[in-house]
Amino acid sequence: MRYFVAVAEELHFGRAATRLHMSQPPLSRAVKQLEAEIGALLFARSPTGVTLTPVGTVLLDEARALLDHADRVQVRVSAAAGAATITIGILGDGADPGLSRLAAAYRRSRPSIDIRIRDTDLSDPTCGLRAGLVDVALTRAPFDETGLTVRTLRTDPVGVVLRVDDPLARRDGLRLAELSDRRWFQFPQGTDPVWQSYWNGGRPREGPVVRAVQECLQAVLWNGTMGLAPLGHDLPAELAMVPLIDMPPSRVVAAWNKGDANPLIRSFIETATTAYRH
Template sequence: MEIRTLRYFVAVAEELHFGRAAARLHMSQPPLSRAIKRLETDLGAALLLRSPAGVALTPAGATLLAEARALLDQAERVRARVATASTITVGILGDGSDRGAVRLAAAYRQRHPGIEVRIRETDLTDPTCGLRAGLVDIALTRGPFDETGLVVCGLRADPVGAVLRADDPLARRDSLEPADLAGRRWFQFPDGTDVLWRSYWNGGEPREGPVVRAVQECVQAVLWNGTVGMSPLGHELPGELAVVPLTDMVPSRVVVAWKEGDTNPLIRSFVEIARAAYHD
């Protein structure tokens, strides 16, 4: 018995009419009738009672209908599991030109040439990149954030600096302390954003300022309004902006994160390759 033939039989058994079943299967009626006849011959039992009014299930047909439905459901589950085993969805936050991420992509592609890697880029309101919502298998992101229920592996620590307009008097300084920026407006993330994440990017202090969600919105807030923000050192920014190193600030960690208990071997391999890529 082929899966396709069982699907044909289920359609006829549920419609109790060859014409309607053929329309449902997007095929003509004669080959459908022949397929069911071959199935009956293979099984050595009549499955349907045919009459001008339509068809009815025999006891053997009713038994096969229940078994066929279970087999088709199992086939769908197998297909879904196989598809999952050959795909990994990665959430990414931040600078897509990060050299570590570029090396990671090349190394993962070399190690797993047959795996489809799906990328989901997220804005700055979700440091887990959709991990908690089940939208991704693993996140390549930055900390800190609430790690409850997650496994987090550090890859690199980047010093951070204050982002200012280039004509800001403080932009000429070699370094700044968070206290130097007291009273200045900082860009803010929306209410509901991870508390640890919001606090870190506000320099650990309560701040006021425009609400932003994306990197470009942060840049424009500084350009248009003279708003202050933070950025890892080394990120490319427009010439009209300056980044002055901030002392007494914990570096921004690049991390990979995944859900506790997830045993997907593609995740384990991703973490192993990421560690090597970010330490080259």
């Protein structure tokens, strides 16, 4: 029914699928199944566009009311069940401007929910998701996603952080190969290999071990090291950022354990998705 309403409101299967965070074929199939159950076409498909049939119009009204009713039931029962808690994990890099907007939006939409924030170091990009320390991780891909569901909130190009007096600092674009002789910083032992490899530009490197964004900057300033970071990061005056041309962009994502039954997760993810869309 939610699928049907989405298509009826967009009058376009592709856009509706995007809105529902799924792909178009299963959506087409789902609508077709609903039509089979009802025994009547709900949409008139023409290559020029999709229109509601009379039956579809009736169902749209009914479906909206019913879904509304279902949402109200959920709210009332949740209220009866008492205050609930959701724990959000964020990477040490808590400076992301989307975050504060998100927290505010979620508190507004679900005032009774107790939000807990768990700030973790860079060695675990999942912020302790697998250990059950958090319900949702707001973090950066890539990392090992087995057992997790991941939704991308934003993508950022990645650059290299250098001292302003570095010969490369005045370039307006660099390739990974031009940095091969540099020291890179390392994450601690046991760090997610996908994550480690990404921030190392694809190969193991030599360099100091770091656990937090601050340590990374320190390493660049004092240790003759160099570091990768998403563009847009605030930097002290002594450091500069040069975009990397051949580095896949970094994605800000929300992740949660696949099949987690906590109903707050779904609503939080919805809020997060819209908050990051501005």
